[in-house]
Amino acid sequence: MPAVKAEARLELDGLRVQTFQSDNPEQAERTVRFEGPEAASKPWRICAVLPNVSDSYWDWVVDGLRQEAAALGVRVAVFEASGYDASGLEQQRRLLMSRCVGGKYDAILIAAIEDGGLNEPLAAARTAGIPVIDLINGYDDTKVSAHAMVDFWHLGSLAAKMTRDMAAKGAVGAKGKARVLWVPGPEMANWVQCGHKGFTETLADVPGIEVISLYGPPFERVQAQLIRDAWDKHGPFDMVVGTAPTAAAAVSLRASGMLPHGMPVLSYYATPTVMDLFARGKLMAVGTDEPVVQARIGVSLAVMLLEGMPVPRVVGPIPRMVHHSD
Template identity: 35%
Template structure:
């Protein structure tokens, strides 16, 4: 439920346009940034309110924090990486970044986080491999007074201190609704192959449900669905498997890696003109695909901003300052109509940015 007057809404939309346009210019602060704040109404229903997020100017001390990602195999997580290291540098704190190597390495993620805490991290930011698989660890850290921020993927634990994420159900729904509208003027049903991502991951479960919900009552039918890790080799194999069984599909929709891999797979099979491609989140590869007309479109969740907000939330928690418990950037679909107006550094790491694993990290035992 969005609560604001028409006058307020118009003002917010105008300011939003100014903010994201200004942020595209070098040296301009990323904030205030348009977000949706999630909370509960008096009757217990979930409601969302439009707001603008502004972080702290600086941290009160050089906190030592740890960030854990599922992997750094695709540019989506590189964007989140850029977000967390940039904000840590701006606030003047110490940051360590770890990646587990893939969505099938839950135990590695658990071990890395425990080691971070053992070595003196004051708080942890987690991009969770599993929706429920880290609940015991989060409870353990909560009992030790170590705050946890849930970033991007979502966790089921109620013990997280705050969440910096959007609803992947809404991301999936946005892609599905866009597809349904895209096909609304056609006189025949559309066949879709759907690749939601790694089975069991919280964001995948949510995205899958949102996408299917958006297609209910439409003339678009999912004829094949394949789960798999967001590595290009895995997604390429799944694409080939589905196309062998369903060479007459009209659309491929899935992860950003799926969309990127699909460009080459369709070209090799001579199907580029027959099958259209959509992604349900945004990366540089998707950006280039849309610019070149190879990908129809994709919603963006401003991944860089989610990383930045997560760092600011954790510092606020550590310093016992006011913070928003559940916040995420507004979602919108990027296609050829609006891609030239996109403020790239809200969604993508800058060209040439490489995975960064530490920011001013002190050696163990230093003051």
């Protein structure tokens, strides 16, 4: 991923968005302002490949893709793999080759299961003259034309700061000490590694907080078993922080008495499910990376590339943590 060196803010239908320049020394000190197209000059065909849609996070992404496609007058076809594992990665490779490149789409949006795992089909897309936009998950900057994404380091860091502040107030743990179960997601995913670094680096020098880090696919049933296993293997912990399915699983386990009553639970990104739990007071806080907006930006970037407009390397919403004092 390109290192973030400069940023500018803009309005996308009233939403604040960041744009970033790459690590190129000629670009690093310049800020840019993202100006999306009002309409496309023709009904471009865009191919979007997602990891899966069983996680409701991706429902929001599909909504954003469709919203911006309708607004700009283009068409988006959405294809999904089966999830964050070797089988899902192979499905993404096949979809990119057979559907996107083979179907002669004009542009590709890829939410990659693994950074570096799709180099061959992305090279085929480049040979065919098809621009590729990295959508949300993160991919090698040399293999794509632009990125519509948030750096998950910031979401992990925001979750860590919330954890730190709660521990400092005595809301987590006891006698100045707290054990936190941290489950950032499937280990193979770029966004998970970024989120993990943000969380652990932010807490690295905070005394009294012990972090138990575990990886796992973002499915609630799997996360519930992972949490139970962590309790048995590592002993009691005072707080659960992790993916949206992690948070949902922790809330269910807490309600059934398998986790202590009142244990704080935090999701470091939002889905419809966890926002409902948050609204009902079941979660302490929820991070948000505005997936609908990221998807809309991805479609806009595709149209801009196809129509020869200047395009910033990375554009994404400003991540934030929503809590009950908001």
